[in-house]
Amino acid sequence: MKEPRWPPSRSSLCSRRSSSSSTTSSASRRRRTTRPKEVHPQIRETLAQELPEHLETFLSGSYSRRVQVVKLNDIDIIVVLDDPDGEFTDSAEAALEAIRKAATTSELVKRTRKRVRSVRLTLHDHEFTIDLVAALEPPDGADGLLLARHIPEEGLDDWTLGHPRGQRQAAIDKNEQCGGIYTRRCGW
Amino acid sequence: MRRHLHPSVRLVKYWLGTVWGDGHKPFRSYHAEAVLHGALSEKLEYAEAMVLFFDAAYQALASGARTPDPGAPGAPGAYVDERLEDDERRAARQAVAHARTAAHAAAEQEDVDEALDAWVEVFGAAFPAPSTSPEKVAASLAARTAGVVGAGVRVGSGPPGDRVASVAGWLDELPEQRKYARWWEWLPARVRALEGVSLREDRTIGRLGAEEIDRIRDLRAFVESHGIEPEDLLAYVAFAEGGFGRYRLAAIFLFPPDIASPRVYCLDGPRGSAASEHRTSEAELCLYYKDDPDERRWRPEDGLRRLFDLARRHVTGEYLWQRTGAWPVEEAPHGETEPARPDPSLALPPLRKPGRNEPCTCGSGRKAKRCCWR
Numbered sequence A: 001m002k003e004p005r006w007p008p009s010r011s012s013l014c015s016r017r018s019s020s021s022s023t024t025s026s027a028s029r030r031r032r033t034t035r036p037k038e039v040h041p042q043i044r045e046t047l048a049q050e051l052p053e054h055l056e057t058f059l060s061g062s063y064s065r066r067v068q069v070v071k072l073n074d075i076d077i078i079v080v081l082d083d084p085d086g087e088f089t090d091s092a093e094a095a096l097e098a099i100r101k102a103a104t105t106s107e108l109v110k111r112t113r114k115r116v117r118s119v120r121l122t123l124h125d126h127e128f129t130i131d132l133v134a135a136l137e138p139p140d141g142a143d144g145l146l147l148a149r150h151i152p153e154e155g156l157d158d159w160t161l162g163h164p165r166g167q168r169q170a171a172i173d174k175n176e177q178c179g180g181i182y183t184r185r186c187g188w
Numbered sequence B: 001m002r003r004h005l006h007p008s009v010r011l012v013k014y015w016l017g018t019v020w021g022d023g024h025k026p027f028r029s030y031h032a033e034a035v036l037h038g039a040l041s042e043k044l045e046y047a048e049a050m051v052l053f054f055d056a057a058y059q060a061l062a063s064g065a066r067t068p069d070p071g072a073p074g075a076p077g078a079y080v081d082e083r084l085e086d087d088e089r090r091a092a093r094q095a096v097a098h099a100r101t102a103a104h105a106a107a108e109q110e111d112v113d114e115a116l117d118a119w120v121e122v123f124g125a126a127f128p129a130p131s132t133s134p135e136k137v138a139a140s141l142a143a144r145t146a147g148v149v150g151a152g153v154r155v156g157s158g159p160p161g162d163r164v165a166s167v168a169g170w171l172d173e174l175p176e177q178r179k180y181a182r183w184w185e186w187l188p189a190r191v192r193a194l195e196g197v198s199l200r201e202d203r204t205i206g207r208l209g210a211e212e213i214d215r216i217r218d219l220r221a222f223v224e225s226h227g228i229e230p231e232d233l234l235a236y237v238a239f240a241e242g243g244f245g246r247y248r249l250a251a252i253f254l255f256p257p258d259i260a261s262p263r264v265y266c267l268d269g270p271r272g273s274a275a276s277e278h279r280t281s282e283a284e285l286c287l288y289y290k291d292d293p294d295e296r297r298w299r300p301e302d303g304l305r306r307l308f309d310l311a312r313r314h315v316t317g318e319y320l321w322q323r324t325g326a327w328p329v330e331e332a333p334h335g336e337t338e339p340a341r342p343d344p345s346l347a348l349p350p351l352r353k354p355g356r357n358e359p360c361t362c363g364s365g366r367k368a369k370r371c372c373w374r
Helices: A010-020 A026-032 A036-050 A061-065 A092-103 A164-177 B008-019 B029-039 B046-063 B086-108 B112-123 B134-144 B165-173 B188-195 B210-215 B217-225 B300-324
Strands: A054-060 A074-081 A109-114 A118-123 A129-136 A145-151 A156-162 B234-242 B245-253 B263-266
Touching: A036 A054, A036 A074, A036 A092, A036 A129, A054 A061, A054 A164, A061 A074, A061 A164, A074 A092, A092 A109, A092 A118, A092 A129, A092 A145, A092 A156, A145 A164, A164 B029, B008 B029, B008 B046, B008 B112, B029 B046, B046 B086, B046 B112, B086 B112, B112 B188, B188 B300, B210 B217, B217 B245, B217 B263, B234 B300, B245 B300, B263 B300
Parallel strands: A074 A129
Antiparallel strands: A054 A074, A109 A118, A118 A129, A129 A145, A145 A156, B234 B245, B245 B263
C-alpha cells in the first residue's frame, strides 16, 4: 500500500508558501490554489499552527474515499482535539468555537458557520466547502472517536461515539480483499 | 460499465443519486456503502458486484435486519440503518426489487449494447452519465441521441413506480417538441425485441424512412402537429389484403412500446365514420379498449406481426361492416363501461405462419399462397 499522503513533507509546504509569498497579491495567490487537494492541506496546516489543542486531522467522507459522483460539494476533515482540562468534554460548542477561530485566520476562508458536528468553511474562489468535524479521543481508550453534537434548540451540547477511522480502514481492507473494485484508494 | 463509474461504491451512489429523489432514498449514502461492504468478499466483474448489492439491499429491506457499521465490527449499537417508516420501507423494498430483477437480467446480457440498455433500466435513462450533475447527464443523453435530446432530464425526483418509471419520467420532463423524438436510438434492444422475427417472417412489414413518412399525408400531419421531424418518428408499414383490395397500414411508436401503445393507421380506403365507428380519427384505428381482457391485448413482446394482424382483422371487420352493417367480430363498447369479461374464444389465433394452402391470416378467404404469401 502506498504511504499516507498526510502530513505532506515540511519541505513541500515551505516551498509552496515561499513561492506564493514573493510579489503577488493575495487575490492572485488564492487563484493559484484552485484544486481541492491543494486547498485542504493549507487549511489543515493553519489549524496545526493556530489551534493549540490540535492533535491530528484526517480526511473523512466521500472525498477521502474518492467516491463522490456529483460535483464536489464539501470536504470533511476530522479535527481531533486534545482536552486535558475537560473543557471541550463539557461543551461541544466550545470545541467548535475554538476550531472556528483558528480557521478564520486562513486567507482562504471567506466565511465560517457552526453546524451540529462541524464548522463549515466557505472559501474564496471555490464552490465547495470544507467541514471541520470536532472530535475527541474517548476517555476510556475505547475504539472510535467522540464527535461533537451541538443542537442548541434541543439543548444538546455533547459528544457521540463514531467510527470515522474504522470506516476508512474498513474501506481500505475491503478494497484489498476485492482486488480494487470496491472503492478508490483513500486519501489522508 | 464505464470506467468513470468505477468503483462499485460510485455505482451504488450513482444509483441513489439518479433514480431516487433526496427525500425518498431507501438508503442513506453510507448505509448503501455498508450494504455493499457486507455483500462483497472477492474480486468480481462490476456487473456481478451490482447484482450482489441489489440482492443484499433487498434482503436488508425485506428482513428488517439492521446493517452493522463496517467501521466498528462487533461494537454494540453501531449500526448505520436509515430510520424508515413501514410504508417507506415497503415502497423502497418494492423499488429495490425491480432494480434487482433488472440488474439480474442486465448481468446476463452478453451483447454490449443490450447490456447497456438493460442497465439503463437500473440506473436511469442517462446511464452511463459520468455524474448526477444535470448538465453532465444532459450532455450524456445528447451524446447518445445524436444531438436530438439535450435537456430536460429527470434527475432524482422521487421513487420509481415501476421498472420503466425513470424512462417515463424522463419523457415527462422533456420539452413538448422533444417528447416523441428518437427514443429508439438509446434503447436499440427494445426495437430489436419489437421487430423480433416479425420482419423476417412477414415480408410485408417494413420500416418507414423519413421521406416515405413525409409523403404519407396522415403521418406528415402527425409530425407537423407534434412539432417534430419525420426522421424523429419510428414507423412501420404493412399491407392488408382482402375483398377490399390492398390497404396500407402504418404503426408509429411514440414511446417505447412497454410505456405506451402504438398508434395504428389505415392509410387507404374509406376514412373516418365512413370506414367504421371504430376509428379515433380519419385514419387511426381504435384497436385498444382499456378493459380488454388479456387475450385481446397486444403486448410489446408479441412483436410487430401480431400488431399488424390485429390491424388486418380490424380493417377486414370494417369492410364487412360497410357491406352488411354488422360488425363481424366482438365489439368493444365506447365510453365508460364495465370491464369486458375474459373470453378465450376472442383470443387472437396463435402466431404461426399459415401453410401454403391454409386460409390467409389477413381474412381475405383466399389461400395464403394466393394472397399475402404472394
